[in-house]
Amino acid sequence: MAKISLLSLLAIVLLSCNSLKKVEDDELLVVKNAIYADSIKVNNEELESLVYQKPNSTVLGYPLRLNLYNLAKENPDSSYNAWLYRKDNRKKRLDKLLSEKQVERLGESFLVKGLSNWLKDIGEEPTILDTTKTRLSLAKLSAYYQSKGYFTNNTTYEIDSARHKKAKVNYHIELGDPFMIDSLRNNISSKAIDSLYFLNAENSLIKEGQQFDLSNFNGERERLTGIFRNNGIRNFQESSITFDILRDTTRASDDQKMNITLNIGDLKTRGENEVTTSEYKVEKINKINIYTDYLSTNTQDSLYTIDYQDYTIHYSKNFDIKPKTLANAIFFKKDSIYRDVDKIRTSRQLNALNVFKYPNIIFETDSLGNEVNTNIYLAPKTKYSLGTNFEVSRSNLRRLGVGLGTTLLIRNIFKGAENLSISANGSYGLLSSNTFEANYFSEFGGDISLDFPRIWFPFINTSKIIPNYTLPKTRIAIGTNFQNNIGLDKQTFNTVLGYNWVPSDFVNHEVELLNIQFVRNVNSNRFYNVYTNTYELLDDIADSYEDATLYPELAEYFETGDSDDELNLIIPSGTTGFTNAVLNEEVSATTDDYDDVNTIEERRIRLTENNLIFASNYTFNKTNRTGILDNTFYQFRWKIEGAGNVLSAFSTFIPFNKNDDDQLLVFGVPFSQYIKNEFEYVKYWDLSRSNVLAARTFFGIAIPYGNSDNIPFVRSYFGGGSNDNRAWFPYSLGPGSTSAVNDFNEANLKIALNLEYRFPIAGDINGAIFADAGNIWNVLDNVEDPDATFDGLKSLKDIALGTGVGLRYDFTYFLFRLDLGFKTYNPAEIQSKRWFRDYNFANSVLQIGINYPF
Incomplete structure (x- = not known):
C-alpha cells in the first residue's frame, strides 16, 4: 500500500474542497469586482479599497483561506451531541469507560471543537453578496470622484451571476466634466500670518485654472502649517485654515467654474466655559532651562545651576554631563524665532546620546506674549547595563556546543555622553568528527568599543561640514578572537575608527577611516585536514605516483588507506613532500599534473598565510521608505573600500622588509592592497492586499594591485546561501562554470539578481515564490583557470539560476523563513545539460533564515 505523507493528504483534502460549500442556494459568492469610469476599467488600489465586499483572498489563484474555513464544522457542539446520542447506548458506554465529566470534556477537545475554531480563525468566511453594501460602495466611489472635481458624477452597478452561485460586481461611474478653479482669494486676519503667507504663496498647491482635487487642499493646509510653525507661530493650529468653495452644479458643463477663498483665522483656546480668541504672533525663544536629572530624589533647592552659552543648566550630584555636550544636542537659540524643526532635532539628538530617557520639552509664554521660555526635562538612564546570552548549538562538525556571552555598557563615562561597551564571549563543545587529535573545540574573544556623539578628527572642526x-557619531573599537580545534585555529585582532551621520530620514553616511584586521593561522599544517576537497584533488593526482618501484623517493609520503590496496598521502608530511617533489621537478610529472599541483599549492599558501588588512571605506545609503508598513520603496547602497595604500605610501619613506615574492612586510606579514567597489539596489512594489514584489540587484568587484595579487579570503565574495542564490549552499556556487572544486569557493567579482513574490497564506503564515540569479568569478588576480575567470560579456552565460518556494512565519519582532531552492540553470554542467538537470527534490536545497533576504 502506498504511503501518503501528511502534507500530501492535506493537499488532497484542500484541492477536493468546494468553495461553495457554505453558500446557500439563494446566495451568491462574490468572486470579482470591477470598476469602470466612463466605460474604461480602472485598476487602482485606492479605489478598490473603497469597495466594502472584496472577493476572498487567494494564494496563486486558489482560495486557500476560504477552503480552510469551509473545512470547519459550522456548529461542532451540535454535531458532537448528535453523534453522541445517535445510538441509544453510546453515551452510557462512554460514561462507564471515561466518566461523565471526561465525556463532556471530549466535546470541548481540540479534535471535536478546537480544530473547527482554529480553522475559522486562520480561514476566511465566504463573501456573500449584500446589495446594501454594494450601494454603500457606490456612495464611497461617488464621493471619491467628487473629491477629484467630478461633482456631477452618476453611479450604477450590475451583477453578473452567470456562473453557478457566483457573482461578479461591476461598478460604473459616469464622471461628467470636472470643476475647475476660476479664482483664488484669501482672507487672513493675522498680520504676522499674512506676511508669511505671501512670502510663500508662490509654491501653493492650489492654483487658478487647476482641476479641483481635495488632496491638494489637504496638502496646502499641511504645507502652510509647517511654514507657520517653523517661522515663529509656535501654537498655530491647522484647523485655523479653512476654504470657502463656491460652485454651481446646476450650470452647463462648459461653465463649471469654482471660486476659492482661503481663510486663516485667529487662535482659539477652549476654556472650561468659553472659547477665547487671540491673534497669532511670532514668538521668540527667551530663557532656555535644562534639567538634567529632573527625576532625582533631591529637592529643587539642592540642584546646582550653571550658565553656558544660551542655556541655564540645572543639575544634581547624582548625574553630571559636560555643558558643551548638551549645547551641541539642543538647537534652540536665545532671541531666535521658534521653529518646529528645532524641537524635532533636539528630541532626536538627545535620544541619540543614549544617556537620557525620552526628553520632555515644555514651552511657557511670558507676560509679553511674544516670547517663550523653554524648559527641557531630562531623566538619565542607568549608568551601567549588563546583558548576557546563552546558546546551545549542534552541527555536522560539532556534536554539542555551549556558548556564553556578556556585555557591559557604561554610559556617559567621560561626562560627554560617551558610551563604553565591553563584551566577552566564549564557546566550548565536543567535535563530531576525528579530524583533529582532540575531540573538543573552544572559541573565545572580546570587544571594547567607545561611542561618542560627535565627529572626532584631529585638528579639524567638522561641525561646520557635518552639522x-x-x-554625528564616532566609534572606536578593538577586538580579538581565539579559536582552538576550529579550522586552522585563527587568531584575529581588529581595530576600527568609524564615523556615522544621518542628514535626513532617507540618507545615511558611514565612514571607516581605519579598519585594521590581522589574521594569524596558528595551525596552518592542518590545511588538508580542514579543506578535504582540496586534499582529495591532490591525492587523486598522487595516485599516479604511488608505485614505489617507479618512484622510490615518494614512498615515504604514502600510507595505507581504508582498504589494503589503497594508498593516501600522509598529512602534512606527505602532502608537503609530494607537492615539493612535483614543483621542484624531483619527479617527472606531466604538464597537467604540474599545473594542477601548482594551483593547489598557491591556494594553500593563500589560505594559510597570515593577513594584515589596513583599510578605509565609505558607505552611502539612501531610501525613500517612510515606515515599516511601506511596501512601495527603493533602497540604494554604494560602498567603496581601499586597503594598503597608506602602508604603501609609508614604504617610500620607511624601508620595509620584503619576502621572496618581493612583497612588502609589516611585522613580518605581507599587507593586502586592493580597491573594492559595491553597488546594491532594492525595489519593492505593493501589489495590493499584502502581496509584494521585491527585487534586488548587486554588483561587487575587488581588484588587487601593488603588494597583492589576490584578495584576502575575508574580503572576497561567495555564492549561495539563504540570502543569496538559495538553490546552492554557501560557498558551493562557482567560480564561473567550475563545479565547487574547493571546500569554500570564493572569488573577487560577484553579480546577483533576485526576484521574489510574497503573499499571505493564513494568519501569520506567508508564502513566497523566488528566482535567484548570479555567480562569482575571478578577475585581474592570480587565478588563471578560464572556467573560473570573467572574460567579458560571454562569461555571463555562467550566471546560475535558482528558483523555488518559501514559507515565512511572522513573529512581529522577527520573521522565521524556510526556502526550498531548485537548480534551474547550473553553469557547472555541460552546455546541453545545464537547464533543469538537477531540478528535483533530491538535489533541492532547504535554507533557513531570519527576516527577509533583502
Whole structure:
C-alpha cells in the first residue's frame, strides 16, 4: 500500500474542497469586482479599497483561506451531541469507560471543537453578496470622484451571476466634466500670518485654472502649517485654515467654474466655559532651562545651576554631563524665532546620546506674549547595563556546543555622553568528527568599543561640514578572537575608527577611516585536514605516483588507506613532500599534473598565510521608505573600500622588509592592497492586499594591485546561501562554470539578481515564490583557470539560476523563513545539460533564515 505523507493528504483534502460549500442556494459568492469610469476599467488600489465586499483572498489563484474555513464544522457542539446520542447506548458506554465529566470534556477537545475554531480563525468566511453594501460602495466611489472635481458624477452597478452561485460586481461611474478653479482669494486676519503667507504663496498647491482635487487642499493646509510653525507661530493650529468653495452644479458643463477663498483665522483656546480668541504672533525663544536629572530624589533647592552659552543648566550630584555636550544636542537659540524643526532635532539628538530617557520639552509664554521660555526635562538612564546570552548549538562538525556571552555598557563615562561597551564571549563543545587529535573545540574573544556623539578628527572642526542635527557619531573599537580545534585555529585582532551621520530620514553616511584586521593561522599544517576537497584533488593526482618501484623517493609520503590496496598521502608530511617533489621537478610529472599541483599549492599558501588588512571605506545609503508598513520603496547602497595604500605610501619613506615574492612586510606579514567597489539596489512594489514584489540587484568587484595579487579570503565574495542564490549552499556556487572544486569557493567579482513574490497564506503564515540569479568569478588576480575567470560579456552565460518556494512565519519582532531552492540553470554542467538537470527534490536545497533576504 502506498504511503501518503501528511502534507500530501492535506493537499488532497484542500484541492477536493468546494468553495461553495457554505453558500446557500439563494446566495451568491462574490468572486470579482470591477470598476469602470466612463466605460474604461480602472485598476487602482485606492479605489478598490473603497469597495466594502472584496472577493476572498487567494494564494496563486486558489482560495486557500476560504477552503480552510469551509473545512470547519459550522456548529461542532451540535454535531458532537448528535453523534453522541445517535445510538441509544453510546453515551452510557462512554460514561462507564471515561466518566461523565471526561465525556463532556471530549466535546470541548481540540479534535471535536478546537480544530473547527482554529480553522475559522486562520480561514476566511465566504463573501456573500449584500446589495446594501454594494450601494454603500457606490456612495464611497461617488464621493471619491467628487473629491477629484467630478461633482456631477452618476453611479450604477450590475451583477453578473452567470456562473453557478457566483457573482461578479461591476461598478460604473459616469464622471461628467470636472470643476475647475476660476479664482483664488484669501482672507487672513493675522498680520504676522499674512506676511508669511505671501512670502510663500508662490509654491501653493492650489492654483487658478487647476482641476479641483481635495488632496491638494489637504496638502496646502499641511504645507502652510509647517511654514507657520517653523517661522515663529509656535501654537498655530491647522484647523485655523479653512476654504470657502463656491460652485454651481446646476450650470452647463462648459461653465463649471469654482471660486476659492482661503481663510486663516485667529487662535482659539477652549476654556472650561468659553472659547477665547487671540491673534497669532511670532514668538521668540527667551530663557532656555535644562534639567538634567529632573527625576532625582533631591529637592529643587539642592540642584546646582550653571550658565553656558544660551542655556541655564540645572543639575544634581547624582548625574553630571559636560555643558558643551548638551549645547551641541539642543538647537534652540536665545532671541531666535521658534521653529518646529528645532524641537524635532533636539528630541532626536538627545535620544541619540543614549544617556537620557525620552526628553520632555515644555514651552511657557511670558507676560509679553511674544516670547517663550523653554524648559527641557531630562531623566538619565542607568549608568551601567549588563546583558548576557546563552546558546546551545549542534552541527555536522560539532556534536554539542555551549556558548556564553556578556556585555557591559557604561554610559556617559567621560561626562560627554560617551558610551563604553565591553563584551566577552566564549564557546566550548565536543567535535563530531576525528579530524583533529582532540575531540573538543573552544572559541573565545572580546570587544571594547567607545561611542561618542560627535565627529572626532584631529585638528579639524567638522561641525561646520557635518552639522549636529545630522546625529554625528564616532566609534572606536578593538577586538580579538581565539579559536582552538576550529579550522586552522585563527587568531584575529581588529581595530576600527568609524564615523556615522544621518542628514535626513532617507540618507545615511558611514565612514571607516581605519579598519585594521590581522589574521594569524596558528595551525596552518592542518590545511588538508580542514579543506578535504582540496586534499582529495591532490591525492587523486598522487595516485599516479604511488608505485614505489617507479618512484622510490615518494614512498615515504604514502600510507595505507581504508582498504589494503589503497594508498593516501600522509598529512602534512606527505602532502608537503609530494607537492615539493612535483614543483621542484624531483619527479617527472606531466604538464597537467604540474599545473594542477601548482594551483593547489598557491591556494594553500593563500589560505594559510597570515593577513594584515589596513583599510578605509565609505558607505552611502539612501531610501525613500517612510515606515515599516511601506511596501512601495527603493533602497540604494554604494560602498567603496581601499586597503594598503597608506602602508604603501609609508614604504617610500620607511624601508620595509620584503619576502621572496618581493612583497612588502609589516611585522613580518605581507599587507593586502586592493580597491573594492559595491553597488546594491532594492525595489519593492505593493501589489495590493499584502502581496509584494521585491527585487534586488548587486554588483561587487575587488581588484588587487601593488603588494597583492589576490584578495584576502575575508574580503572576497561567495555564492549561495539563504540570502543569496538559495538553490546552492554557501560557498558551493562557482567560480564561473567550475563545479565547487574547493571546500569554500570564493572569488573577487560577484553579480546577483533576485526576484521574489510574497503573499499571505493564513494568519501569520506567508508564502513566497523566488528566482535567484548570479555567480562569482575571478578577475585581474592570480587565478588563471578560464572556467573560473570573467572574460567579458560571454562569461555571463555562467550566471546560475535558482528558483523555488518559501514559507515565512511572522513573529512581529522577527520573521522565521524556510526556502526550498531548485537548480534551474547550473553553469557547472555541460552546455546541453545545464537547464533543469538537477531540478528535483533530491538535489533541492532547504535554507533557513531570519527576516527577509533583502
